[in-house]
Amino acid sequence: MHSKIIKELPDLIKNEVISKEVALKIESYYRFKEENAPNKLFLVFGVFGSLLIGLGLILMLAHNWDQFSRAIKTIFAFLPLVIGQIVVGYSILKKKSRTWKEASGTFLFFAVGASIALVSQIYHLPGDLSSFLLTWIVLCLPVIYLLKSHVLAILHIVFATYFACESGYGYSSSGNSPWLYILMIALILPHYYMLLKQNPKANITSLLNWFIPLSATIVLGAFVETNYSIGFLLYIILFGLFYNIGKIPFFYTQQLRRNGYVIIGSVGTIIILLWTSFTWIWEDLIREVVFFSNEFYIAIALCLGTLAVLGYSYYKKWIKEFHLFQYVFIFFSMLFFFGFSSETIPTILVNVLLFVLGLITIKIGADRFHFGVLNYGLFIITSLVICRFFDTNMSFVIRGLLFVTVGFGFFITNYWMLKKQKQILKK
Amino acid sequence: MKTIHLFILFVLVALIQLFVPAQMIFNQENTLEEGTAYKFRTQPIDPTDPFRGKYITLRYDINAYPTTDSIWEPQQDIFVYLKTDSLGFAKIDQVRKIPLEAETEYIIAKVNVYDKYQDVLRIHLPFDRFYMKETKAKDAEIAHRKAQRDSLPNNTYALVFVKDGASVLENVFINDIPISAYVEK
Numbered sequence: 001m002h003s004k005i006i007k008e009l010p011d012l013i014k015n016e017v018i019s020k021e022v023a024l025k026i027e028s029y030y031r032f033k034e035e036n037a038p039n040k041l042f043l044v045f046g047v048f049g050s051l052l053i054g055l056g057l058i059l060m061l062a063h064n065w066d067q068f069s070r071a072i073k074t075i076f077a078f079l080p081l082v083i084g085q086i087v088v089g090y091s092i093l094k095k096k097s098r099t100w101k102e103a104s105g106t107f108l109f110f111a112v113g114a115s116i117a118l119v120s121q122i123y124h125l126p127g128d129l130s131s132f133l134l135t136w137i138v139l140c141l142p143v144i145y146l147l148k149s150h151v152l153a154i155l156h157i158v159f160a161t162y163f164a165c166e167s168g169y170g171y172s173s174s175g176n177s178p179w180l181y182i183l184m185i186a187l188i189l190p191h192y193y194m195l196l197k198q199n200p201k202a203n204i205t206s207l208l209n210w211f212i213p214l215s216a217t218i219v220l221g222a223f224v225e226t227n228y229s230i231g232f233l234l235y236i237i238l239f240g241l242f243y244n245i246g247k248i249p250f251f252y253t254q255q256l257r258r259n260g261y262v263i264i265g266s267v268g269t270i271i272i273l274l275w276t277s278f279t280w281i282w283e284d285l286i287r288e289v290v291f292f293s294n295e296f297y298i299a300i301a302l303c304l305g306t307l308a309v310l311g312y313s314y315y316k317k318w319i320k321e322f323h324l325f326q327y328v329f330i331f332f333s334m335l336f337f338f339g340f341s342s343e344t345i346p347t348i349l350v351n352v353l354l355f356v357l358g359l360i361t362i363k364i365g366a367d368r369f370h371f372g373v374l375n376y377g378l379f380i381i382t383s384l385v386i387c388r389f390f391d392t393n394m395s396f397v398i399r400g401l402l403f404v405t406v407g408f409g410f411f412i413t414n415y416w417m418l419k420k421q422k423q424i425l426k427k
Numbered sequence: 428m429k430t431i432h433l434f435i436l437f438v439l440v441a442l443i444q445l446f447v448p449a450q451m452i453f454n455q456e457n458t459l460e461e462g463t464a465y466k467f468r469t470q471p472i473d474p475t476d477p478f479r480g481k482y483i484t485l486r487y488d489i490n491a492y493p494t495t496d497s498i499w500e501p502q503q504d505i506f507v508y509l510k511t512d513s514l515g516f517a518k519i520d521q522v523r524k525i526p527l528e529a530e531t532e533y534i535i536a537k538v539n540v541y542d543k544y545q546d547v548l549r550i551h552l553p554f555d556r557f558y559m560k561e562t563k564a565k566d567a568e569i570a571h572r573k574a575q576r577d578s579l580p581n582n583t584y585a586l587v588f589v590k591d592g593a594s595v596l597e598n599v600f601i602n603d604i605p606i607s608a609y610v611e612k
Contacts, residue, residue: 062476065560078448088441095430116448119452125451
C-alpha cells in the first residue's frame with residue numbers, strides 16, 4: 001500500500017498536484033513508518049514455520065520407532081521440549097521481538113504435545129484423546145500470558161474446541177458434557193479483553209472475534225446429551241447472544257467482516273429458524289421435550305446472559321431503534337414453551353417471523369445502500385420459499401409462480417438500488 | 428511486569444511442563460520395576476490416534492464379574508482383585524467398591540455397565556491401548572486372527588505389571604512371542 005503511494009509521487013509532482021517538498025515529506029513519513037513497524041510477513045512465516053515443524057515432529061514421533069530402546073525414546077520425548085523452552089526463555093530474557101516470541105511459543109506448544117504424546121506411547125498409557133488434549137492445553141496456558149502470544153491464544157481456542165468435540169460428541173463417551181471447555185475459554189478471556197482494549201482494530205483481534213463465537217457454536221451441541229430437541233432452543237439463544245454482543249457499538253462500528261459475532265449470530269438464527277419452519281420438527285419437539293434437564297438449565301443460563309447483554313445495551317442507551325433480530329431468541333423461547341398445544345401454530349409463526357426478518361433485512365439494505373445486506377434479505381426469503389417447496393401441498397403452478405416472483409424481486413430491488421445510487425452520485 | 432519476573436515465572440511453567448511427562452514416566456517405571464506381572468488373555472483391534480500414532484485396542488477375556496449387587500454407577504472407580512488360573516493367566520478374584528485391608532494385588536478399573544439380565548458387572552480395564560509402529564498395527568490384528576485359527580483358543584495375551592492399584596502394560600504376546608516380533612515373521 002505504502003509503496004503504491006510512493007510510486008505515484010513522481011506522477012503527482014509532474015502534474016503539479018503536490019510540490020517536491022511535500023512529496024519528499026510523504027516519502028520520508030512512510031519510510032519511517034515502515035522501518036518502525038514489525039515485519040508482518042516475517043512474523044507470519046515464522047509462526048507458520050514453527051507450526052509446520054511442530055506438527056511434523058508429532059507425526060514423526062507418532063510413527064513409533066520400535067527399534068529404539070525405551071531410554072532413547074524417552075530422550076526424544078524431552079529433546080524438543082527442552083529446545084522449545086530454551087528458545088522461549090531466551091526470547092523472554094532478551095526481550096526479543098514479537099516474531100521471536102510468537103514463533104518460539106508456537107514451537108513450544110507443539111513440543112509439549114509431542115512430549116506427552118511420546119511418553120503415553122512408550123508406556124501405552126490409557127486415556128482417550130480428550131484427556132490427552134486437555135493436559136496439553138493446560139500445560140501451555142500460562143505461556144500465552146507470559147509471552148502475550150496471540151497465536152498461542154488461537155491455538156488454545158482451537159485445541160480446546162477439539163477437546164470438547166472429542167469428549168462431548170464421541171460415540172464412546174456420549175453423555176459427557178465438556179464442562180472444562182467453559183473453564184478453558186474463560187481462562188483465555190483476560191487475554192482477549194486486553195487485546196480488545198489495546199488493539200481493537202488489529203487483524204489478530206478480528207480473528208479472535210471470529211474464533212470465539214465459532215468455537216462456542218461448534219461446542220454447544222456437545223452439551224446436549226439426550227434431549228436433542230432442546231438443542232434448537234440452546235442454539236437460537238446462543239446466536240441471540242452473539243448478535244446482541246455484535247450490536248454493541250464497540251463491535252458494530254467496526255467493519256462488518258471484523259464482526260464475527262453479528263454475522264454468526266444472524267446467519268445462525270436464520271438457519272435455526274429455517275430448520276424449525278418445518279412442521280415435522282415441531283411434531284418431534286412436542287413428543288420429545290423434557291423440562292428440568294441438564295440442557296434446560298444451560299438454556300436458562302444462556303438466556304439470562306443474553307438478557308443481561310440486552311439490558312446493559314438499553315442501560316447504556318446503545319439501542320436507539322427496535323431491531324427484530326435482537327429479540328428473535330425471546331420470541332422463539334416463548335414459542336418453544338407455549339407452543340405445545342399443536343404443531344401448526346408454532347410452524348406458521350416461525351414462517352411469518354422468517355418472512356418479516358427477510359423483509360426487514362431488505363429494507364435495512366436499501367436504506368443503507370448496502371448490496372450485501374440487501375441480498376442477504378433476499379436470500380432469507382428465497383431459502384424460506386425453497387424450504388416450503390419441499391413440504392407443502394401447494395400446487396406446482398403456485399410454487400412456480402412463487403419462485404418467479406422472488407426471482408423478479410432480486411432483479412428489481414438490485415436494479416432499483418443501483419439506479420438510486422447512481423442518482424445520488426450524480427447529485 | 429519486569430523481564431526477570433516474567434522469566435522466573437516462565438522457568439516455573441517450564442519446570443511444570445517437564446515435570447508432567449517426567450512424573451508420568453516415573454509412575455510407570457516404578458510399577459514396571461516393583462509390580463507383579465500378570466498375563467491377560469486379549470484380542471487386538473487396530474485404530475489410530477492423530478497425535479500418538481497407531482495402536483491396537485485390547486479386548487480382554489476377563490471383562491465381566493458375576494455379582495447380584497446391582498448398584499454400580501457407569502464410570503465409577505472399582506478395585507479389581509486378581510488371582511491366576513492353572514495356566515498362569517489372570518483371573519478376577521473379586522471386585523470391590525472400596526479397597527480391602529488385605530495385601531493382595533488389585534487394579535483400579537472402571538465400571539462399564541451392570542447387566543441386569545445376566546447379573547454380571549461389565550468392567551473396563553485401564554490398559555486397553557498398545558501403541559505400535561504404524562506399519563505393524565494392522566498386521567498385528569491380522570496375525571492374531573490367524574494365530575487364533577492355527578492353534579489353541581486365544582493364545583494372545585497382554586503382560587501387565589500391577590502395583591498398588593496402578594497397572595502398566597509392558598507388552599502383548601502371541602504364542603509367547605512379542606507381538607511386534609511376531610508380526611515381522
